[in-house]
């Protein structure tokens with residue numbers, strides 16, 4: 001039963017039906033042929049018995065006829081009746097040798113003239129022995145012509161005995177004796193027809209068991225009826241028909257049933273195996289399907305599913321919003337905390353998106369740190385409110401790998417268009433443009449697509465391409481700006497600043513190409529080139545070098561290795577190198593940032609906090625990060641000139657930095673007044689146009705005292 005239960009029903013019944021049909025037909029065929037065989041056998045046996053009975057009768061007739069049609073018999077019976085002659089010439093053979101039970105001679109008047117019964121002469125009457133039908137037989141014989149052989153044979157019954165008998169008229173064989181006038185004498189012989197008679201027949205004709213049944217009418221159809229001369233049924237011979245068909249059936253059917261059972265079990269077994277394979281196949285198909293459509297890490301549908309849904313939405317004309325998102329600074333998390341942490345972060349992102357998105361929207365992971373949400377336009381107001389909700393949901397830190405990470409997300413928003421030209425590729429492109437714009441505008445914000453944006457985007461893409469080429473061809477140049485001692489104005493160091501002159505657009509400001517390099521992953525090689533060149537350039541001058549570091553560089557796990565390799569290659573002393581970093585990108589992950597800073601310090605280099613005052617740095621924050629130097633942003637220097645409060649602020653900042661043991665540089669010093677103020681406030685070093693604009697090294701060497709100093713060295 002359990003075998004059946006484990007077979008899938010839709011296969012079970014057809015197969016069982018088929019098997020049933022096959023076995024049923026075979027069985028039917030066996031039944032039909034074997035019963036036909038039985039029937040044929042019965043017919044054959046019946047015919048054989050009929051013939052055998054006829055032979056029995058004709059044998060009696062044959063025995064009698066020579067004695068009846070015989071000249072001597074006419075002489076000794078019809079003319080000169082002699083019982084002794086009959087004894088010697090007829091009964092001696094028929095009664096004693098052939099063992100007929102009865103021999104009678106009947107006179108023309110019908111009276112019994114001679115009787116021999118059961119081995120002896122007797123006084124029995126013919127009718128008492130053979131019953132009334134013998135009269136009919138005798139009448140028939142009397143009616144027959146002498147020229148033939150007037151003889152009649154058959155079966156007769158008296159009481160419970162059946163006989164086979166023959167009656168013949170005693171007539172001359174030749175014309176040596178003339179036929180007696182009037183009625184003739186009749187000669188009758190009879191033999192008991194009983195079981196032993198039947199046994200002989202059976203043996204001679206290879207028949208099955210036969211039995212004489214005296215019941216009238218015959219009890220069964222399987223019997224051959226015996227009739228007397230009057231046509232009355234006197235007995236029947238029952239045949240125990242042989243049934244070769246039935247016998248065959250009996251022998252074959254158990255084996256056949258066994259085969260049937262085995263076949264059914266085998267079929268069920270095969271079906272079960274098949275069912276299991278099918279189930280396994282279906283499961284693996286479903287799994288493959290799932291894998292093909294889902295991101296294994298977040299379990300979110302993948303890009304393929306998103307494109308399918310977008311296609312559907314476009315085809316059905318439903319209005320929808322597509323949000324295309326990219327994490328800000330994800331690569332840094334991966335580099336810093338390892339891929340396990342990166343994976344955990346992505347999973348958390350997936351769940352935050354799911355929490356922010358309206359029900360029934362599709363959330364997909366379309367790439368490494370890229371996600372998308374597709375939802376109906378009327379579900380939750382315009383796409384921008386959803387975008388805002390998503391950005392808000394990333395304002396709390398994510399606990400990953402024992403740290404609290406603040407990750408940003410930039411969102412591009414596209415709404416479905418009635419413009420027939422907007423196909424799926426164009427939609428995806430627009431979403432990408434909008435997202436890119438959000439990144440370019442400072443990240444962790446959203447932007448929706450407009451056609452103007454598209455133009456900006458094109459320009460930016462072209463510029464990006466050109467920048468890539470410029471970096472590859474090493475065409476980024478350096479300008480150096482002097483940093484001087486506040487007291488004496490002597491140059492103590494130079495800040496290296498990247499310069500790019502576009503072949504057709506002319507000089508591109510670093511505020512444009514540095515963020516572009518950062519967004520496109522070019523900053524690593526650009527920063528490396530700048531540092532290497534600056535080390536080579538400045539090494540012979542024996543003064544300090546300041547180089548700017550961008551956020552993407554800062555979070556690159558290979559930064560320390562890269563810097564120490566450059567220092568080793570160029571032979572630049574580490575203690576003369578100062579790296580400038582801005583505070584904005586340290587805020588999100590203070591612990592990680594502190595770890596990186598500690599790493600860099602072990603190389604022996606110094607760290608400066610650039611553009612101080614423009615970000616959100618708090619006092620506690622300054623304390624925990626252990627910078628060597630604070631560079632006060634040029635805005636403060638400018639402000640300090642305008643009003644007393646500005647001046648007080650500058651003084652307070654310097655005092656604070658001094659209290660924290662930090663050295664201070666004032667940036668953007670353009671006038672002598674500003675220099676005086678900064679000096680008075682307590683700044684150690686000054687930097688600005690007053691002391692020199694950023695310029696090529698050659699120019700700097702010509703204009704400043706540096707050349708002399710170099711020559712002295």
Ligand code: C2E
Pocket residue numbers: 481496497498499509510511514527530548549550580610611634667668669670687688689690694
């Ligand atoms: P920053 O690090 O604050 O660099 C100082 C900027 O102030 C320079 O602008 C410089 O020309 C300008 N400057 C210097 N003195 C004065 C002054 O007296 N008055 C005024 N108004 N401006 C002054 P620049 O060269 O356009 O660089 C802009 C920014 O681009 C830099 O700001 C720095 O953040 C970034 N940058 C430049 N080169 C590199 C680089 O090689 N790597 C990285 N990561 N960033 C760079």
Ligand code: CA
Pocket residue numbers: 495548580610
């Ligand atoms: Ca700087």
Ligand code: CA
Pocket residue numbers: 610611631633667
């Ligand atoms: Ca600065």
